[in-house]
Amino acid sequence: MTSRTNEGSNILSEQTQKIFQQYTQLSTDEKLALLYFIYKKMGDSITPAAPNAANLNLTSSLIEDFFNLSDDEQLEIMRDIVNCKDTEYSRAYGGFTPNNQLLVWYAWAEGMGDTVVDLPDDYQATEALDNALSQIEKLEFEEQISILREIASNMGYSEIKQVSSQAEVGTTQSF
Secondary structure, eight states, X not given: OOSOOSTTOOOOSHHHHHHXXXXXXXXXXXXXXXXXXXXXXXXXXXXXXXXXXXXXXXXXXXXXXXXXXXXXXXXXXXXXXXXXXXXXXXXXXXXXXXXXXXXXXXXXXXXXXXXXXXXXXXXXOOHHHHHHHHHHHTSOHHHHHHHHHHHHHTOSOOOOOOOOOHHHHOOOOOO
């Protein structure tokens, strides 16, 4: 599977589904900038996934290795993950649970401008990016986390296909 889709989404409201669709229309660099702005503007309220839901031991090698790379290498890795490319880092990321994926982006957001590549000083956000960000800012906290989880879980490379739910395929015979 070279890309992930919104199949089996955990986003429940029509409003958050529309915002997610806006996000999917952004370019790769706009998607990265959106994540940057989400954490920059809402960083105090957005925390890493609950400690019981994420496993730092699983994600630590990906996070720590990433910090030791050049800005260009970091940017390439983030772009590969956003684009679901079949690379070492994208596969590692794609194998994580959504909570662990959120933990990766949280750690990278915490390091932005220090151990993680920052936005260029002259970066100008597009109207589409500004619109998506303003829509996310208007959401309740739980909906913001829902959007972030959906964004994070639709990145990375994985050959594992999502299992259809019983609601999607109908009733099944029991053994």
